Amino acid sequence: MATTIRKAQVSAFGGVSNVNIISAYIDDPTDDHVQVAVLYSGFSGSDINMRLGRYPMQKAAPLTPGYTLVGKVSKNGAHCCKFNVGDVVACLSVYDAEAELTNMPEKYLIPVPSGLDLQKACALIVDWTTAYGMVMRSAEVHQGQRVFVHGMSGAVGYALATLCQLQGAKVYGTASERNHEAFRSLGWTPYVYTEKQWMAAVKKMGGADVIFDPLGFESWDESYSVLSGSHGRLIGYGGNLATLNDQPSRGVLFPTIKLLSRNFMCPLVHKTTRFFYITRDDKTFVPDLQALFKLLAAGHIDVRIKAVFDLDNIQEAHRSWAKPGLGIGSMLIKVHADQ
Incomplete structure (x- = not known):
């Protein structure tokens, strides 16, 4: 069954005006996918380069950006059993995280330990x-x-x-x-x-x-x-x-x-x-992220967030990425309120 969602879309490569929030439909997840209600998506140079059409081996426009996400499991595909509805997960998504709902392969979802600040976990x-x-x-x-x-x-x-x-x-x-x-x-x-x-x-x-x-x-x-x-x-x-x-x-x-x-x-x-280049298929990716989760939980690292933009303000996020004055650390897109 299709569900109506709001998501960011780069309609054509070029200026900031080419990225907008649109209404769209998302189908139920396929057998090996999990549908996730996105809370936060990371925002970085990959978003800028994908809008410009410069990211290596990227999809053609139109596309929905969003390289990372933290969210809650909404629906499981028929063959998926690792997570329960409501579980908080992280994903190196590459695309489609700047959307209210997104379908991701179960194998790329990583549980987020309870008690972590979800903005920092996304970073x-x-x-x-x-x-x-x-x-x-x-x-x-x-x-x-x-x-x-x-x-x-x-x-x-x-x-x-x-x-x-x-x-x-x-x-x-x-x-x-x-x-x-x-x-x-x-x-x-x-x-x-x-x-x-x-x-x-x-x-x-x-x-x-x-x-x-x-x-x-x-x-x-x-x-x-x-x-x-x-x-x-x-x-x-x-x-x-x-x-x-x-x-x-x-x-x-x-x-x-x-x-x-x-x-x-x-x-x-x-x-x-x-x-150096990172992919979600690297054998070191999950252990590295889990090690960082532990460092964050123990207070050994200070993960700074310099700006969080609502999904509706996606164009402002693009305008602000290289601007001076925002501060230090990571940028995020808030898709749903942190619950």
Whole structure:
């Protein structure tokens, strides 16, 4: 039986006016799917890039965005028995989370432990699992290292800095000047990216042991140049420089190949580079998210939410993503009231 819902829809690739809230029908879940009443959907660069048609291998428009969700089970498909109606679940959905109801494969639903703040739980699904994978595996951050994080005010950047500090590293990074005082209070050392003072400062201290860089293109060249010469690691991800600066699309394939090719340029240089990307099929995804749930429950991490927009204000969320002044941490879309 079809149910009427409201959802966000990108009707065509382009400007903010192309994303709107529409009425639509959703069918009952198929045998291996579960219907979820969405409480919160994560909002990130993936939403912006999907609206612009820039996200790698994305669907054609029209589409409903929403890369992550926390919600309550509404209906089970005929072959689904892992969850009861009303159970709170998390999902890396990729699409369709910015909707009142959505049908998701049961295998991708993860139970949310009771007692967790559901806004913070939603932020963990991609923002923090991305950071966790880079810190714990790609970079293997450990006690006493000098770590540099680009974009510490952003969702992943803030998570990276927090997790690196938890591992015992000394944290440096770039951020808007309005957030510098807050970062200094956490024991981090912030710089303004555009002034390039960070490059001279990192070189003066002997180079960074690890740099996390989501910008790509020329920024990866700059970051590589200030790595510690004997053992530095550059972890690239995202490639968001053009999107952040509202510039024409720049393909990230060649910069990524260039980034990785540095590993073979000179056997005497012990700098290494990696590109990080997360999918819900990664064997590490569920264990990483569960580890983060435990850290949140124990109070070991402070998951900051800088803005929550109602579904009706979806266009304002798109306008605000790269605007200064929102604060630090993750952005969310509230689809239903938290119950």
